[in-house]
Amino acid sequence: MSGFDENPFGEPNIDNPFADPAIQQATRMTSNVSLEDYNPFEVQAKPQLQINSSNTVAVVQPLSQNIPPPQTSSLAASAPSTSLQITSEELQRRQEELDRKAAELDRREQQLQGNVPQLNNWPPLPANFCVKPCFYQDFEVEIPPEFQKLVKHLYYIWMFYTMTLCANIIGGLILLFNEGNISNFFLAIFYTVLFAPASYVCWFRPAYKAFRNDSSFNFMVFFFVYFFQTIYTVVQAIGFKQLGYCGFITAISQFQGTAGSIIAGLLLLIIAFCFALTAAANVLMITKIHTIYRSTGASMAKAQQEFTTEFLRNQHVQEAASSAVNTAINSQFNNSRY
Numbered sequence: 001m002s003g004f005d006e007n008p009f010g011e012p013n014i015d016n017p018f019a020d021p022a023i024q025q026a027t028r029m030t031s032n033v034s035l036e037d038y039n040p041f042e043v044q045a046k047p048q049l050q051i052n053s054s055n056t057v058a059v060v061q062p063l064s065q066n067i068p069p070p071q072t073s074s075l076a077a078s079a080p081s082t083s084l085q086i087t088s089e090e091l092q093r094r095q096e097e098l099d100r101k102a103a104e105l106d107r108r109e110q111q112l113q114g115n116v117p118q119l120n121n122w123p124p125l126p127a128n129f130c131v132k133p134c135f136y137q138d139f140e141v142e143i144p145p146e147f148q149k150l151v152k153h154l155y156y157i158w159m160f161y162t163m164t165l166c167a168n169i170i171g172g173l174i175l176l177f178n179e180g181n182i183s184n185f186f187l188a189i190f191y192t193v194l195f196a197p198a199s200y201v202c203w204f205r206p207a208y209k210a211f212r213n214d215s216s217f218n219f220m221v222f223f224f225v226y227f228f229q230t231i232y233t234v235v236q237a238i239g240f241k242q243l244g245y246c247g248f249i250t251a252i253s254q255f256q257g258t259a260g261s262i263i264a265g266l267l268l269l270i271i272a273f274c275f276a277l278t279a280a281a282n283v284l285m286i287t288k289i290h291t292i293y294r295s296t297g298a299s300m301a302k303a304q305q306e307f308t309t310e311f312l313r314n315q316h317v318q319e320a321a322s323s324a325v326n327t328a329i330n331s332q333f334n335n336s337r338y
Contacts, residue, residue: 135205147211150288157281158204161233164274165192168236171246171271178254178264187244203229207289219293223286230282237275239268246271 120133139148139155169192172185203225210218239247251268254261 137208142212143208144211147292150292151208151211154204154207154285154289157278157285158200160274160281161199161278162192162196164271164278165196167271167274168192168244168246171250171268172244174264174267175246175250178261181242183242184244184246184250188246191244199229216293219289223290223293226282226286230279230286233275233279233282237272237279239272239275245275247275248272 118136120136122133122135122137125131125133139152143151165188169185169188172188175181176185203222206218206222206225209215210222235247236245237247239245239250241250241253246268248269251265251272254265254268
């Protein structure tokens with residue numbers, strides 16, 4: 001036995017744990033605190049172990065005793081409640097919007113099933129107006145989705161044509177002040193009052209009903225009327241004199257050298273270009289709709305069959321036929337009686 005400075009029960013090559021620099025620094029820090037400075041009633045901060053990124057030596061440092069003010073904690077507590085309140089209002093608004101859309105879809109479904117009568121909504125006039133709406137028009141409800149865009153474009157063409165007719169009245173007023181020709185002005189008013197509603201009823205409504213019901217008869221009516229409408233729009237764009245249209249011929253005749261005539265000619269040229277644009281849109285639309293009509297396999301025989309069926313289903317026709325039959329029977333009975 002060499003002496004008592006070695007531990008006979010331990011490993012002879014183990015290092016001294018108190019030689020660790022971190023433990024020695026912690027021991028020096030705790031040794032600086034005197035007994036007089038010790039307050040047993042003061043809450044001491046527990047030391048926190050922080051790792052320095054530059055080396056791997058662990059350093060024990062006390063936590064900072066800077067307690068945040070109570071205002072910060074109150075603001076932090078109130079922030080989530082404000083966010084929660086905004087979220088609740090947004091959810092309530094979205095729920096009301098969904099309920100409104102659901103009610104609208106339910107109303108449209110009931111209208112399609114015939115449970116709720118469809119109220120006319122076109123033209124969109126005020127409720128207390130002297131004239132009531134004459135037609136029911138709803139592209140999203142009555143027109144198939146694949147044809148809604150096409151029918152809307154046809155409706156926009158009708159609107160543009162109507163605005164061009166109104167602009168033609170202004171052109172007639174310009175001719176009245178520039179040339180003293182009053183006939184063009186009154187003819188422009190007459191054409192607007194006549195052709196604006198007639199074009200809607202004679203070719204837009206047949207096209208609308210044709211796409212709505214897949215009706216060959218309405219397609220035939222549309223093609224027949226719209227063909228003449230296209231030719232008539234070309235005549236309006238040409239603008240022969242004394243016909244009431246501010247076309248190209250009438251507009252070019254106004255360029256006589258003076259400043260007033262040049263301005264009048266330019267304004268009439270704008271109206272002439274509007275008629276020409278309407279004619280081009282008519283040609284494009286009738287070609288496109290005719291292509292769709294041919295692709296559906298429709299024919300003249302189908303149109304005649306639909307016309308016969310619709311004619312016999314008409315209430316006025318049935319009443320007239322029933323009245324004629326009753327009159328014939330009564331007359332025959334009276335003749336046989338006498």
